[in-house]
Amino acid sequence: MIKGIIFDFGFTLFQFDNPSVERYYESFKKGLLKSVEYLKELDVWNDQISEDDFVKKFAMKREQCWRESRKTKKEFPTSKLYQHVLESLWEMKAINSINHLNDKAYFKLQEIYHSFEMEEWKPLPNTKETLEKLSKYEKLKLAVLSNHPSHSMVENSLKKYQLFKYFNAVVTSAEFGKRKPDPEIFFYTLKKMGLTENSECLVCGDEYADVVGGDRAGMQTILCERRYKFPFEREFDVPELIRIDNISEILEHLD
Ligand SMILES: [Mg+2]
Incomplete structure (x- = not known):
């Protein structure tokens, strides 16, 4: 029973x-670029890094997390991914300080990142x-x-x-x-x-x-x-x- x-x-x-890996990545890229606007509002973004480099840096970290989670089954929530990427950019002085970013800010970045993907799922x-x-x-x-x-x-x-x-x-x-x-x-x-x-x-x-x-x-x-x-x-x-x-x-x- x-x-x-x-x-x-x-x-x-x-x-x-019309699923494809390319369309999936495209929706992430749109979300990521939209989140840059929010980083500007938060006074984190200061044009030291180009949007293209930010996308590359983020994609590299995402790949690294995916590879690790294939082995360990550990999940990396998108909010944590933003935190890792922004921390390393701050260390490189490629962005302004992130000390004022709280959980709510990281959650909002995550929401923006997935917003285009969400439009696709039906x-x-x-x-x-x-x-x-x-x-x-x-x-x-x-x-x-x-x-x-x-x-x-x-x-x-x-x-x-x-x-x-x-x-x-x-x-x-x-x-x-x-x-x-x-x-x-x-x-x-x-x-x-x-x-x-x-x-x-x-x-x-x-x-x-x-x-x-x-x-x-x-x-x-x-x-x-x-x-x-x-x-x-x-x-x-x-x-x-x-x-x-x-x-x-x-x-x-x-x-
Ligand atoms: Mg499934």
């Missing part, structure tokens, strides 16, 4: 129109209808679990399309500190849903981190196959993996 379903966010419940055609049907199941709890460096990006996207109300828990790696497939983040989500039995929970996602992580956490797994393939996609072999093409097919696997 299934008592809970943990959904991944990107390419499971939501999609990016629910998949069957998401709302499927969640509505699932909400009618008695005693079934639903959660979103996303590997994302901004918790508010995921939460606000759900709110923007009136989907937040369907979930008992919304968990991100930014909030928890570790990324899928680390089993700990699945246990944390289960607890937040108010459930205790991992084997009574189903994990539905579009990639390695979801199904391998769910399997490691002792949960049942469903791969929601995405048409677009990312470069460097990881192969996996999960026993008893169910494959579906569309989120609405999950209903067939509940009884």
Whole structure:
């Protein structure tokens, strides 16, 4: 008897129109350049560094964090990334002092950075209808679990399309500190849903981190196959993996 379903966010419940790595990076670049305006308002930016160099410096740090998180599963929230980059620029005297920047300022930088990305994410055609049907199941709890460096990006996207109300828990790696497939983040989500039995929970996602992580956490797994393939996609072999093409097919696997 299934008592809970943990959904991944990107390419499971939501999609990016015409996805490509380039479009993804483009949205980050727009956000990063927009955040320079805010750094000017904060009197941090002083034109010692060009916007191009700032973009390069930020991209290098982001790559470094991604490489590290692939090994350690540790998440680097975007606010922390800004903090690291700005600290090293301040050390080089390429910007003014950052001593007056508080958590609120770093949070706002993070929001600006992800604002263009947020415009791109839209629910998949069957998401709302499927969640509505699932909400009618008695005693079934639903959660979103996303590997994302901004918790508010995921939460606000759900709110923007009136989907937040369907979930008992919304968990991100930014909030928890570790990324899928680390089993700990699945246990944390289960607890937040108010459930205790991992084997009574189903994990539905579009990639390695979801199904391998769910399997490691002792949960049942469903791969929601995405048409677009990312470069460097990881192969996996999960026993008893169910494959579906569309989120609405999950209903067939509940009884
Ligand atoms: Mg995904």
